[in-house]
Amino acid sequence: MKEFHVHTTSRRTFLAFTGLSALAAAGCGTASGSGVRNTGKLRYQGWAGQVTPAELAAELGYLEDVKLDWVGNTISGPQDIQSAASGQIDFGGAFNGAIVKLASRDAPVRAVISYYGSDEAAYSGYYVTEDSPVRTPRDLIGRKVGMNTLGAHSEAMLDIYLREHGLSRAEAQKVERIVVPPVNTEQTLRRGQIDVAVLGGILRDKALETGGVRKLFSDFDLRGAFSAGTYVLTERFIRQNPETVRTFVTGVGRALDWSRATPRDEVVARMTEVVRRRKRNESTDALRYWRSYGVSAPGGRIDERELSVWSDWLTERGDIERGSVDLKKLWTNEFNGGAGAARKG
Numbered sequence: 001m002k003e004f005h006v007h008t009t010s011r012r013t014f015l016a017f018t019g020l021s022a023l024a025a026a027g028c029g030t031a032s033g034s035g036v037r038n039t040g041k042l043r044y045q046g047w048a049g050q051v052t053p054a055e056l057a058a059e060l061g062y063l064e065d066v067k068l069d070w071v072g073n074t075i076s077g078p079q080d081i082q083s084a085a086s087g088q089i090d091f092g093g094a095f096n097g098a099i100v101k102l103a104s105r106d107a108p109v110r111a112v113i114s115y116y117g118s119d120e121a122a123y124s125g126y127y128v129t130e131d132s133p134v135r136t137p138r139d140l141i142g143r144k145v146g147m148n149t150l151g152a153h154s155e156a157m158l159d160i161y162l163r164e165h166g167l168s169r170a171e172a173q174k175v176e177r178i179v180v181p182p183v184n185t186e187q188t189l190r191r192g193q194i195d196v197a198v199l200g201g202i203l204r205d206k207a208l209e210t211g212g213v214r215k216l217f218s219d220f221d222l223r224g225a226f227s228a229g230t231y232v233l234t235e236r237f238i239r240q241n242p243e244t245v246r247t248f249v250t251g252v253g254r255a256l257d258w259s260r261a262t263p264r265d266e267v268v269a270r271m272t273e274v275v276r277r278r279k280r281n282e283s284t285d286a287l288r289y290w291r292s293y294g295v296s297a298p299g300g301r302i303d304e305r306e307l308s309v310w311s312d313w314l315t316e317r318g319d320i321e322r323g324s325v326d327l328k329k330l331w332t333n334e335f336n337g338g339a340g341a342a343r344k345g
Contacts, residue, residue, distance in 0.1 A: 035240065036239075036240055036241070036242065037240050037241060038240075038241050038242070038243045038244045039090075039240075039241050039244055040065055040066055040067060040244070041066070041067050041068075041069050042054075042066060042067070042068055042069060042090045042091060042244070042248060043069045043071050043088075043089045043090045044068055044069070044070060044071070044089050044090065044091055044092070045070075045071060045072055045073060045074040045080055045083065045089055045092065046070055046072075046073050046074075046280075047073060047074065047075070048073045048280065048282045048283075049275065049282045049283050049284065049285065049286040049287070050271075050275075050286060050287075051270075051271040051274050051275060051287070052093075052115070053115045053116075053252050053255050053256055053259075053293055053295075053300070054068060054091070054115070054231070054248070054252055054255075055068065055274060056255040056258075056259065056270075056271070056274070057248075057251040057252045057254065057255035058251075059270065059274050060254070060255055060258060060270075062250075062251035062252075062254045062255055062258075063247060063248060063251040064247050064251070065247075066244055066247045066248055066251070070278075071088075071089060073280075075148075075182070076149060077092075077093060077094030077095050077098055077149075077152065077229065078094055078095075078098045078102070078149065078151075078152065080092035080093055080094055081093065081094040081098060081099060081102055081109065081232050082102065082107075084109065084232055084233065084234065085102060085107040085108065085109050085232070085234060087234065087237075090233060090237055091231050091232065091233050091248070092231070092232060093115050093116070093229055093230065093231045093232070094152075094229055094230075094232075095152045095153040095156075095228060095229045095310075096111070096227075096228060096229055096230055096306055096307050096310050097151075097152060097153065097156050097310030097313060097314060098151070098152050099111055099229075099230060099232055099307070099330070100307055100310050100311045100314055100320070100325055100327075100330070101151070101314055101319060101320060103325045103330050104314070104319075104320040104321070104324045104325050108234050108235045108236065109232040109233065109234055109235070109330075110232060110233060110234075110235055110238060110329075110330060110331065110332055111230035111231070111232050111302060111307070111330060111331040111332070112230070112231055112232065112233060112238075112245065112249050112302075112331070112332060112333075112335055112336070113230060113231050113249045113252050113253060113299075113300040113301070113302065113333075113336055114227035114228075114229065114230050114256075114295045114296075114297060114300040114301070114302055114306070115229055115230060115231050115252065115256075115293065115295065115300060116227075116228055116229045116293055116294055116295060117225065117226055117227035117228045117229070117293070117294035117295045117296055118218075118219045118220045118223070118225065118226055118228055118294045119220060119225040119292055119294045119296065120220060120225070121291030121292040121294070122200075122201070122291055122292040122293060122294035123200065123218045123219055123220035123294070124153065124154060124157065124198055124199070124200040124204075124218060124219050125198070125199055125200065125204055125215045125216075125217075125218040126145070126157075126158070126161075126196050126197070126198055126215070126216045126217050126218065127189065127196065127197050127198075127199055127204075127207065127213045127214065127215055127216065128189070128195060128196055128197075128213065128214060128216055129189060129190065129212060129213055129214075130211075130212050130213060130214055132195065132214075134195055134196065134216065135216075136165075137161060137162055137165035137166075137167060138165070138167065138171075140162065140175045140195075140196065141167075141171055141174045141175060142174055142175075142176075143175060143176065143195035143196060144176045144177075144178050144193075144194040144195050144196070145158060145175060145176065145177055145178065145194065145195065145196040145197075145198065146178045146179075146180035146185050146188055146189065146193075146194035146196065146197050146198065147177060147178070147179065147180065147185075147198040148179070148180070148181070148182050148185075148198070149179060150177055150179060151319065153219070153228060153229075154198045155177055156310060156313055157219045157222060158175065158177070158198075159172060159313065159317075160222055160223075160313070161217055161222060162175065164222070178194055180194065180197075182203055183203070185197045185198065185199060185203060186199065186203060186206070186207045186210075186213075189213070190212070190213075196216060197213075201286065201289060201290075202285070202286040202288075202289040205289045206289075225294070225296040226296055226306065227294070227295050227296050227297055227300070227302070227303070227306050228294070228306070230302060230306075230331070231249075231252070233245060238335075242335070245335045246335040246337060248335075249335040249336045249337075250299075250335070250336060250337035250338050252300060253298075253299035253300045253301070253336050253337075253338040254299070254338055256293055256295050256299065256300045257298060257299060257338065259292070259293055260292070264290075264291065267290070268287050268288065268290055271287050271290065272284050272287050275287065298338070299336055299338035300336070300338075301333045301336055301338075302331045302332075302333055304327055304328070304331065307327050307330060307331060308327055311325055311327060
């Protein structure tokens with residue numbers, strides 16, 4: 001999901017500090033815990049002021065008897081999937097490049113369904129002030145680009161933009177990438193503390209309403225419509241709970257399809273009702289700007305190219321070793337009843 005400022009709970013803080021310390025344990029079965037059990041509850045982290053595809057699936061009744069157990073909020077996809085990998089939550093979602101990078105460290109995770117992406121309505125734009133001298137990719141050399149996190153979606157798109165417009169690796173490295181909290185990004189740009197701001201969703205639309213900014217490029221401009229992030233579960237959880245996973249994945253896919261086929265106002269009204277009913281002391285303002293989840297494939301099914309492009313990018317950067325990730329084992333459509341023929345990773 002696009003990342004907004006949120007109020008987090010002590011549980012989320014605990015998850016963030018725990019990180020990857022329990023990854024090895026999460027991947028190991030035990031004599032007493034290796035059998036099929038098909039839990040009826042899935043622990044997860046949410047995003048304040050938003051309704052995730054999983055939450056929408058639950059609202060629509062598509063998860064059947066599987067219940068979601070909210071343990072707190074996050075503003076970080078990499079943190080979310082690390083928590084899933086270490087077994088502190090049951091599923092998490094992040095940019096596909098972050099999933100590839102996590103897998104390169106032998107995290108026992110598997111991607112099961114796409115849950116966000118970019119299209120004409122849902123995209124991340126790279127904005128400068130109206131009077132900025134930055135107008136071409138080469139103008140970015142020596143400039144600062146503010147984004148929510150490094151090594152993820154925003155930085156990947158920046159690298160692709162620079163490369164496709166002829167900048168060498170050495171020149172691209174002279175474009176400074178700065179981490180800025182999403183809620184502060186627009187003001188940081190207007191104050192001249194950064195030269196380019198990566199904005200999406202409500203933050204993008206509010207900045208455009210205020211005026212005085214112009215788009216340099218967007219991820220949709222670069223790649224067209226594409227699915228960008230997936231939900232992951234551990235291999236152990238999948239092995240122990242295959243029917244739960246099937247119900248969950250198929251339900252999320254149905255919710256994604258429903259959100260595309262239903263008039264936007266109706267989707268927003270349903271989401272607003274969800275946020276108000278759950279009473280988490282959060283604003284519904286962001287929902288007024290919701291346009292799309294951006295997932296391009298019917299049922300949220302995964303295409304291996306959505307992972308391989310980031311594997312190549314991470315390898316080129318030297319972030320992972322070539323061949324360190326077996327992509328065919330990293331993803332599966334096997335549990336997606338709405339994705340047509342099964343595809344085992």
